[in-house]
Amino acid sequence: MTTAEQATGRAPVLSPPALAAGVGRSKPGSGRLGTAIAVAAVLVGTQTLAASGPLGADVRLLLPSEGLLAGLGDGLRRGYGLAMQQSAICGTRPPTLELGWLPPGADPSAAIRASARSALLVAPPAAPLEAYGPLAEQQRLTVLLPLQRGRSLEGLPQLRGSDRLWPLVPGRSLEADRLAQALLSDGLRRVMVVRDRSAESRALGERFVNSYANGNGQVIGPTGAAIALQPDDQAALRQLAEDVDWYRPPALVVITSPGSALEQAIRRTPWPETTLLAWPFPVGAAMAQRQIGVDPLSRGPGWGAFARSFERRWGYRPGLVESAGYDTGLMAALAAVPAQGQRGWGLQWFNANAKAQPLCRALRLRRQGASVRPLAATSRLDLSAAVPPTANLQISRR
Numbered sequence: 001m002t003t004a005e006q007a008t009g010r011a012p013v014l015s016p017p018a019l020a021a022g023v024g025r026s027k028p029g030s031g032r033l034g035t036a037i038a039v040a041a042v043l044v045g046t047q048t049l050a051a052s053g054p055l056g057a058d059v060r061l062l063l064p065s066e067g068l069l070a071g072l073g074d075g076l077r078r079g080y081g082l083a084m085q086q087s088a089i090c091g092t093r094p095p096t097l098e099l100g101w102l103p104p105g106a107d108p109s110a111a112i113r114a115s116a117r118s119a120l121l122v123a124p125p126a127a128p129l130e131a132y133g134p135l136a137e138q139q140r141l142t143v144l145l146p147l148q149r150g151r152s153l154e155g156l157p158q159l160r161g162s163d164r165l166w167p168l169v170p171g172r173s174l175e176a177d178r179l180a181q182a183l184l185s186d187g188l189r190r191v192m193v194v195r196d197r198s199a200e201s202r203a204l205g206e207r208f209v210n211s212y213a214n215g216n217g218q219v220i221g222p223t224g225a226a227i228a229l230q231p232d233d234q235a236a237l238r239q240l241a242e243d244v245d246w247y248r249p250p251a252l253v254v255i256t257s258p259g260s261a262l263e264q265a266i267r268r269t270p271w272p273e274t275t276l277l278a279w280p281f282p283v284g285a286a287m288a289q290r291q292i293g294v295d296p297l298s299r300g301p302g303w304g305a306f307a308r309s310f311e312r313r314w315g316y317r318p319g320l321v322e323s324a325g326y327d328t329g330l331m332a333a334l335a336a337v338p339a340q341g342q343r344g345w346g347l348q349w350f351n352a353n354a355k356a357q358p359l360c361r362a363l364r365l366r367r368q369g370a371s372v373r374p375l376a377a378t379s380r381l382d383l384s385a386a387v388p389p390t391a392n393l394q395i396s397r398r
Contacts, residue, residue, distance in 0.1 A: 056116030058095035062124045065101035075321035083329025090360035095336035107131040119345035133161030146324040157386040167388040176208035178393040184215040188250045193226040195255035196262040205255040231261035251276040283398040298391035302375035323377040330374040337366040352382045
């Protein structure tokens with residue numbers, strides 16, 4: 001049991017569906033605009049909660065109930081709600097929705113089994129995939145992973161039930177690939193690499209080294225590999241500065257997270273003026289050295305239209321969380337469309353190689369029984385079960 005479960009003496013419980021989550025059951029003669037407004041009301045949480053029905057909602061959206069991840073719920077719901085509004089305007093009845101909350105990292109099995117069965121499950125950010133795979137298999141569920149980006153994606157294909165788990169955003173490994181590509185495009189064929197000692201940075205560093213080598217780049221230094229450094233080890237930091245001064249790499253690649261102790265230590269250390277500092281995140285404060293970084297806000301071909309619509313609706317510019325919620329809504333809306341007498345909760349209709357279509361056209365094609373791929377905001381949506389999509393990542397320089 002998690003700490004929260006031990007404190008309460010019970011397993012985490014899913015919330016019952018919202019009253020207006022039944023908008024998908026509205027009368028055939030009701031207007032599209034009214035449907036869109038009702039859908040929006042559900043997703044921003046303005047409706048009260050009612051008792052769960054025996055059949056359950058079409059879609060169950062799980063959100064973090066506490067901790068730092070809890071703040072992501074609003075953005076996800078707003079993005080999802082925008083997709084529901086747009087599908088209603090396209091003349092399609094949106095799927096019904098049930099919200100649930102779990103402590104971060106909690107096993108959802110007991111709570112899901114205790115609730116009425118849904119057809120599509122949306123996992124919370126950074127979900128424990130070892131628990132969701134068997135659950136999806138046992139419950140015959142399709143599980144969407146709207147904010148799964150870390151090391152867990154690397155072993156996803158080997159997990160039991162992975163053929164029912166669909167990651168919707170690119171993994172962090174794409175940032176390492178994009179940084180390697182940018183350095184090679186600038187003609188920098190030799191770099192030194194330093195990383196912190198976290199497991200995440202180790203995996204990202206290995207990905208960078210492999211990607212850079214595949215482009216005929218060479219990692220130089222005492223070992224020809226990424227150097228693991230403890231930021232408060234002053235002797236190791238002085239040794240790194242001496243090595244950089246000796247090898248004179250055109251670039252020093254720093255694999256860490258933004259604001260980390262290693263980033264701060266690197267920024268405090270003087271480096272040769274000709275050494276470019278490269279980060280796997282956007283460039284921060286100015287330094288004597290030139291810098292290059294990667295913006296983690298991945299973008300798909302539908303980003304522009306999505307961002308404009310979202311800002312008109314909510315009054316602020318969306319980020320990765322909002323766009324991930326929107327793409328989740330696109331998949332749910334298309335899965336709910338009846339085609340040839342059946343709805344597509346198993347996502348058999350999805351075709352990663354099809355031409356990406358705007359939502360209204362994608363919905364029409366679905367009704368005709370065609371294989372489709374929607375125009376996504378976060379990625380190219382060239383994914384499959386257990387395989388995350390790719391996207392455009394912007395380079396920042398200073």
